[in-house]
Amino acid sequence: MTTHDHNPNRRKVLECMTWAGTGVLWTVAGGVPTSLGIIDGALAAEQKGFTFLQISDSHMGFDKPANPNAKGTLEEAIERVKALPAKPAFMIHTGDITHLSKPSEFDDAEKIISQAKLDVHYVPGEHDIVDLEIKLYKERYGRGTKGPGYYSFDANGVHFLGLVNVANLKGGGMGSLGDEQLEWIEDDLKGRSASQPIVVFAHIPLWTVYPEWGWGTEDSAKALGYLKRFGSVTVLNGHIHQVMQKVEGNVTFHTARSTAFPQPAPGTAPSAGPMKVPADQLEKMLGIASVTFKQNEQRLAIVDTPLKA
Amino acid sequence: MTGRIARLALAATIAAALTGAPARATDTAVKISNFTFNPPQLTVKAGTTVTWTNEDDIPHTIVSPPAIRSKALDSDDKFSFTFTTPGTYKYFCGLHPHMTGTIVVEAATGDNAPR
Numbered sequence: 385m386t387t388h389d390h391n392p393n394r395r396k397v398l399e400c401m402t403w404a405g406t407g408v409l410w411t412v413a414g415g416v417p418t419s420l421g422i423i424d425g426a427l428a429a430e431q432k433g434f435t436f437l438q439i440s441d442s443h444m445g446f447d448k449p450a451n452p453n454a455k456g457t458l459e460e461a462i463e464r465v466k467a468l469p470a471k472p473a474f475m476i477h478t479g480d481i482t483h484l485s486k487p488s489e490f491d492d493a494e495k496i497i498s499q500a501k502l503d504v505h506y507v508p509g510e511h512d513i514v515d516l517e518i519k520l521y522k523e524r525y526g527r528g529t530k531g532p533g534y535y536s537f538d539a540n541g542v543h544f545l546g547l548v549n550v551a552n553l554k555g556g557g558m559g560s561l562g563d564e565q566l567e568w569i570e571d572d573l574k575g576r577s578a579s580q581p582i583v584v585f586a587h588i589p590l591w592t593v594y595p596e597w598g599w600g601t602e603d604s605a606k607a608l609g610y611l612k613r614f615g616s617v618t619v620l621n622g623h624i625h626q627v628m629q630k631v632e633g634n635v636t637f638h639t640a641r642s643t644a645f646p647q648p649a650p651g652t653a654p655s656a657g658p659m660k661v662p663a664d665q666l667e668k669m670l671g672i673a674s675v676t677f678k679q680n681e682q683r684l685a686i687v688d689t690p691l692k693a
Numbered sequence: 694m695t696g697r698i699a700r701l702a703l704a705a706t707i708a709a710a711l712t713g714a715p716a717r718a719t720d721t722a723v724k725i726s727n728f729t730f731n732p733p734q735l736t737v738k739a740g741t742t743v744t745w746t747n748e749d750d751i752p753h754t755i756v757s758p759p760a761i762r763s764k765a766l767d768s769d770d771k772f773s774f775t776f777t778t779p780g781t782y783k784y785f786c787g788l789h790p791h792m793t794g795t796i797v798v799e800a801a802t803g804d805n806a807p808r
């Protein structure tokens with residue numbers, strides 16, 4: 385629980401972080417998130433907002449040519465998290481913790497991620513529920529969650545919804561929330577003030593990035609309908625192993641990098657499979673994200689940080 | 694995995710023996726590569742064993758409710774299923790459901806007909 389508030393070298397540390405790279409840092413500022421440059425991000429950190437961190441797609445167990453050492457790059461990401469000058473309030477993990485849902489893979493992930501000494505709020509990716517009963521994931525992360533693992537919580541006045549759009553998928557379709565979860569979302573949001581900032585996180589993007597590769601959620605429009613009346617909605621996803629952002633009205637969509645391996649931009653390769661890049665390029669394409677929320681500001685500040693700039 | 698495949702293959706052989714179908718040269722393969730099933734559509738005689746092989750660096754599954762639900766196939770893993778009942782089996786990858794395929798199983802004729 386060390387705080388770095390009096391560290392005079394904070395700016396310098398952040399510059400190092402740019403070089404070293406890790407994830408997405410999120411700053412929630414009054415409602416809508418913004419992606420800031422790294423300098424802005426450094427300023428945001430100095431202004432002491434409520435900050436949380438997003439990591440995604442760790443794929444413990446992945447050992448293919450695109451990154452034979454997914455464990456090492458996750459360790460590196462967590463080192464970056466530990467080095468952050470302002471300790472984030474908590475972490476969210478947007479799924480694909482493991483590659484094949486094996487107990488040893490979940491154990492490895494836990495061993496490494498727990499080193500950050502932060503609370504972590506998880507949602508599963510399709511790789512985490514390969515055992516169809518979702519037993520292993522739910523044993524570890526499902527306590528107090530509903531259905532295949534969705535839940536909500538509040539932190540610093542922000543309402544968070546962790547959703548599952550990787551269970552019970554139908555042939556020919558994309559990600560899916562399902563009627564039961566949609567009803568729960570409607571219910572969960574009922575009676576909340578429209579001025580309360582909302583953060584929704586789920587594995588597969590909740591907007592249609594590229595249907596040809598299944599990069600979207602077929603029934604997300606209904607969920608977004610329930611969110612329409614809110615002044616600030618931020619949607620954080622993983623799955624596509626690259627940073628993408630889109631703003632639609634009061635809703636900002638954002639996807640995070642993987643800590644394991646990059647995937648190609650939509651339509652630029654025959655398929656969405658792991659993208660092999662030269663070894664010295666790999667860590668530029670992996671990372672974490674940090675988000676900061678500041679009262680009386682319009683947007684969440686999102687800083688994506690690669691493992692290596 | 695290899696053991697399991699061997700057992701599946703054995704089970705397929707026994708099934709073929711029980712149904713009176715001869716060991717067949719018609720057993721057939723589907724490759725999974727670049728997030729597609731190749732060939733995506735296949736017509737086989739009843740009694741045929743179809744073997745899927747995952748050539749991607751990402752796991753895939755074969756799902757055709759309620760008959761087929763494979764485990765996740767890691768790279769180079771195989772899954773076999775013997776189709777004994779004529780019909781059209783649409784299947785997909787349970788992890789990447791935009792990946793779809795179809796196996797059409799026709800009744801075997803003459804000596805090959807399963808009893």
